[in-house]
Amino acid sequence: MSRKKNTPTDRKFMMAEVVKSERISPNFVRLTLAGLDGLKAWGADHWCRLFFTREGQDVLALPTRTSEIGWYLQYLATPKARRPWVRAYTVREARPDVGEVDIDFVIHGDHESMGPAAKFALEAKPGDRLGFLDQGSAFTPDHPHDWTLLVGDETALPAFAGICRALPKSAKGIAIIEIPSAEDKQNFDAPADMDIKWVVREESAQSYEKPGELALKVLAETTLPNSEVHAHTIGEAGLATGARRHLIQERGIPKRNVDFAGYWRYRRAQTS
Ligand SMILES: Cc1cc2nc3c(=O)[nH]c(=O)nc-3n(C[C@H](O)[C@H](O)[C@H](O)COP(=O)(O)OP(=O)(O)OC[C@H]3O[C@@H](n4cnc5c(N)ncnc54)[C@H](O)[C@@H]3O)c2cc1C
Secondary structure, eight states: OOOOOBOOSSOOEEEEEEEEEEEEETTEEEEEEEOOTTOOOOOTTOEEEEEEOOTTOOSOOOOSOOSTTHHHHHHHHSOTTTOOEEEEEEOSEEEGGGTEEEEEEEOOSOTTTSOHHHHHHHHOOTTOEEEEEEEEBOOOOOSOOSEEEEEEOGGGHHHHHHHHHHSOTTOEEEEEEEESSGGGOOOOOOOTEEEEEEEEGGGOSSOOOSTTHHHHHHHHHSOOOSSOEEEEEEEEHHHHHHHHHIIIIITOOOGGGEEEEEEEBTTBOOOO
């Protein structure tokens, strides 16, 4: 279902600069981006759009219109050769006082198959520039509920860390987070009664090529409290839609209690 989102009303395109790059675990690179004057911390799953130059472009041509539809129409009207790449990412940490954010990029595939965003993160060095458009936060449950269910893959980890930090200390819940390797686990603040279930692909007895399939299996095997839930399922599109279908059809959870978003598609590059 679509909920009211926490979206900035005075959005602007900003030019960000990489000030730090760190391989925080086998499959994640954390970039610190600076130069974001006027940045606001939206909390929960604060996300943004990042704009990268394509090969052969020496100028990063950012749209000038900022309304949600306006910038995209302008972007589509720009000849491909001049358009930047655009990808969505979660703000892992926002520091508005110094205009900085940390973003955790999943490094997926090998050098040939990885997309422009993962490649940018892998090769980034201080001084590299990219565009930044703030999107606010999308985790806005607007119905009474007793507990929270989070299900996602590694691309959902930054969002789940932010959501867990934003939940009231008294909140109860379960977070099923699928990650490639045990070393990709991260510590983050969460309510004491939030049961964080790390699901590690590398350690699974059965081999799963497609991210999200193991999390779906674990979800199906998990006993869920029999009270009003708010569920949020994000990550690979098959995981997000599969978890939603399971919760509604197999567990009898009303549609309005389940939010889902496909963050990426297996073996399908984003076209813009
Ligand atoms: C709101 C939102 C927040 C997001 N937050 C984050 C975040 O914080 N960190 C993060 O890493 N991602 C995040 N994502 C997902 C990210 O936008 C996608 O993974 C994106 O496709 C990566 O772009 P790319 O240029 O690297 O690859 P693309 O050019 O889009 O794809 C190239 C190839 O890589 C594959 N691919 C893309 N992503 C993955 C992956 N994660 N694992 C395996 N294969 C992949 C595609 O299927 C395709 O075959 C978020 C998405 C959304 C919508």
